[in-house]
Amino acid sequence: MSKDCHNWFGSMRAKRSTLVHLIYFSRLNLSADAATRAQQIGEITRQAQKKNEFSVITSFLVVEQNFAAQIIEGERGSVNDTFSRISNDTRHRDVQIVEWREIVKREYVNSFATGIRSSANDAVFQKVNLMPMFLRGTPKATAIQALARTLQAETLTKQGIDHLFV
Numbered sequence: 687m688s689k690d691c692h693n694w695f696g697s698m699r700a701k702r703s704t705l706v707h708l709i710y711f712s713r714l715n716l717s718a719d720a721a722t723r724a725q726q727i728g729e730i731t732r733q734a735q736k737k738n739e740f741s742v743i744t745s746f747l748v749v750e751q752n753f754a755a756q757i758i759e760g761e762r763g764s765v766n767d768t769f770s771r772i773s774n775d776t777r778h779r780d781v782q783i784v785e786w787r788e789i790v791k792r793e794y795v796n797s798f799a800t801g802i803r804s805s806a807n808d809a810v811f812q813k814v815n816l817m818p819m820f821l822r823g824t825p826k827a828t829a830i831q832a833l834a835r836t837l838q839a840e841t842l843t844k845q846g847i848d849h850l851f852v
C-alpha cells in the first residue's frame with residue numbers, strides 16, 4: 687500500500703482526481719463580418735458553457751484577430767475529452783498544444799469566458815503583445831496566462847467580486 691493511502695484521509699487524497707490544464711492556440715475560421723462573427727462566437731460560447739459545466743471544466747478563451755488561445759482546466763480525463771472535441775472542430779484550424787500539465791489549483795472561475803480584443807481592453811492586449819508570437823507560431827504559455835488572468839481580473843473587478851479570487 688502506498689504511503690498516500692494508509693488511512694481514510696490518505697485514501698481520499700489518493701483517489702482525488704488529478705487537476706490539469708491544457709493551453710492551445712489555433713486560427714479561427716470565422717466570418718470577417720463583425721455581426722456574423724459575434725454570432726458565431728456566441729454559438730461556441732453556448733455549446734462550450736453547457737458542456738464545460740457538465741464536465742466541471744473551467745476555461746478562458748482569448749481572441750485576437752483570427753487567433754484564439756484557450757486555457758482549459760479540470761480533471762485530467764475531462765480535459766482530454768474536451769480537447770479532443772475542440773481539436774476536431776472545423777470552426778478553427780492549426781490547433782496546437784502550448785502546454786499541458788498538472789496544476790495545484792484552478793485559475794479561472796467560469797466554465798467558459800472569452801476575452802476578445804476590442805477598444806475596451808486594447809491596452810491589456812498591447813502590453814502582453816501576443817500577436818508576434820502567434821505569427822511565429824510560438825506563443826508562450828506564460829504570456830497567454832498573463833493575458834487571460836488580467837482580462838478575467840478586469841471583468842471580476844467590474845462585477846465587484848474580485849476580492850473573492852485573490
Ligand SMILES: Cc1cc2nc3c(=O)[nH]c(=O)nc-3n(C[C@H](O)[C@H](O)[C@H](O)COP(=O)(O)O)c2cc1C
Binds near residue numbers: 775
Ligand atoms: C475556439 C473554440 C473553443 C471551444 N471551446 C470549447 C470548450 O471549452 N468546451 C467544449 O465543450 N467545447 C468547446 N468548443 C466546441 C467544441 O469544439 C464542440 O463543438 C462542442 O464541444 C460540441 O461537441 P459535439 O458536437 O461533439 O457534441 C470550442 C470550439 C471552438 C472553435
